[in-house]
Amino acid sequence: xxxxxxxxxxxxxxxxxxxxxxxxxxxxxxxxxxxxxxxxxxxxxxxxxxxxxxxxxxxxxxxxxxxxxxxxxxxxxxxxxxxxxxxxxxxxxxxxxxxxxxxxxxxxxxxxxxxxxxxxxxxxxxxxxxxxxxxxxxxxxxxxxxxxxxxxxxxxxxxxxxxxxxxxxxxxxxxxxxxxxxxxxxxxxxxxxxxxxxxxxxxxxxxxxxxxxxxxxxxxxxxxxxxxxxxxxxxxxxxxxxxxxxxxxxxxxxxxxxxxxxxxxxxxxxxxxxxxxxxxxxxxxxxxxxxxxxxxxxxxxxxxxxxxxxxxxxxxxxxxxxxxxxxxxxxxxxxxxxxxxxxxxxxxxxxxxxxxxx
Numbered sequence: 001x002x003x004x005x006x007x008x009x010x011x012x013x014x015x016x017x018x019x020x021x022x023x024x025x026x027x028x029x030x031x032x033x034x035x036x037x038x039x040x041x042x043x044x045x046x047x048x049x050x051x052x053x054x055x056x057x058x059x060x061x062x063x064x065x066x067x068x069x070x071x072x073x074x075x076x077x078x079x080x081x082x083x084x085x086x087x088x089x090x091x092x093x094x095x096x097x098x099x100x101x102x103x104x105x106x107x108x109x110x111x112x113x114x115x116x117x118x119x120x121x122x123x124x125x126x127x128x129x130x131x132x133x134x135x136x137x138x139x140x141x142x143x144x145x146x147x148x149x150x151x152x153x154x155x156x157x158x159x160x161x162x163x164x165x166x167x168x169x170x171x172x173x174x175x176x177x178x179x180x181x182x183x184x185x186x187x188x189x190x191x192x193x194x195x196x197x198x199x200x201x202x203x204x205x206x207x208x209x210x211x212x213x214x215x216x217x218x219x220x221x222x223x224x225x226x227x228x229x230x231x232x233x234x235x236x237x238x239x240x241x242x243x244x245x246x247x248x249x250x251x252x253x254x255x256x257x258x259x260x261x262x263x264x265x266x267x268x269x270x271x272x273x274x275x276x277x278x279x280x281x282x283x284x285x286x287x288x289x290x291x292x293x294x295x296x297x298x299x300x301x302x303x304x305x306x307x308x309x310x311x312x313x314x315x316x317x318x319x320x321x322x323x324x325x326x327x328x329x330x331x332x333x334x335x336x337x338x339x340x341x342x343x344x345x346x347x348x349x350x351x352x353x354x355x356x357x358x
Contacts, residue, residue, distance in 0.1 A: 001122060005115055005329040012318040019321025024352045026282075027323045029300055029341040031220040033274060036267040039219060039260045046256035053252035055244045057084040061255045064262040069230045072185065073195035073211060080197065080206055081236030083243075084250040084258065088183050088214035088227035092116045095179060095210075096124035096145055098242050099235075106142040112155055112331040114181065117147045130331060134170045146171055149181040151193050151298035154330050154339035158191040158298050164201045172208055177235065183214040183227075184299040186268055187275065191297035197231060206232045217300055218268050219261040226250065226258050275300065275342045278349045282340060285353035294337070302340040303327075313338045320355045
């Protein structure tokens with residue numbers, strides 16, 4: 001296994017923490033705003049749960065998940081499979097193993113991406129290939145799984161429907177599974193993301209497709225570990241079978257909280273407005289200080305560069321009491337960028353802006 005990326009940030013974190021006004025930590029992207037009251041009430045009301053919950057999800061949760069992917073992803077509610085997961089990272093990390101991949105198989109991941117895609121492939125013993133274009137893969141019959149991510153972490157890049165459609169067509173011709181990480185689907189800014197389950201992309205056919213979603217950012221439920229996967233019913237059923245044996249079950253109170261969260265879009269709009277305001281302050285401060293923002297049309301991060309190695313930028317910001325993630329955490333080609341998360345309080349975001357020159 002590679003080193004855990006954020007452990008490598010400890011020296012910069014210690015430097016930033018010495019600032020007289022305290023650290024502004026924009027490195028991890030962990031939510032800081034309250035869990036909506038309706039969700040907390042649903043969790044508390046279901047706290048008396050002495051029995052084992054259903055791995056497949058309660059009937060109420062399965063109905064809520066199906067309705068949500070129909071409304072927000074364009075999925076066919078009569079054909080789509082749904083399955084709750086213990087947060088999205090758990091599924092990302094174990095998906096190659098759950099699908100039966102192993103030595104001799106290839107998992108394709110983006111050039112710059114969430115590190116757990118690679119970790120999941122390594123856990124299964126599969127080989128990792130980084131590629132953003134199908135032409136770079138050639139006729140390799142060992143490819144079994146392709147990860148795509150739109151809006152992307154860390155870059156905020158949005159893949160247009162025509163690009164997604166080409167990936168789906170390419171994969172289906174070869175019997176390859178496409179896993180689409182759509183955890184930031186609700187956070188489109190200058191660009192509007194499209195789900196891989198949208199008929200414009202998949203033609204209404206979910207075969208070979210899995211869309212991964214999380215309630216961590218949209219509902220501030222990172223501490224609840226609440227996620228789900230949707231798509232090809234046969235694939236979802238196969239995942240369910242393995243997860244039953246492995247005891248990978250979302251707790252019953254969390255399932256009830258997910259039902260409440262999925263039924264209420266008002267809190268999502270409110271949280272989105274918070275992130276929009278913080279994003280504007282952060283973006284203006286970075287540009288004023290000489291940074292260039294690339295991609296970042298959606299999602300929870302700004303992908304910023306000063307035209308130097310990312311570690312130098314991390315240190316420059318740490319000297320001002322600010323902690324961000326170096327682009328190298330996400331792949332070798334991210335070396336000249338840093339990822340700046342929108343997840344800090346309004347007060348800390350204001351402190352960030354005040355500390356930058358320009």
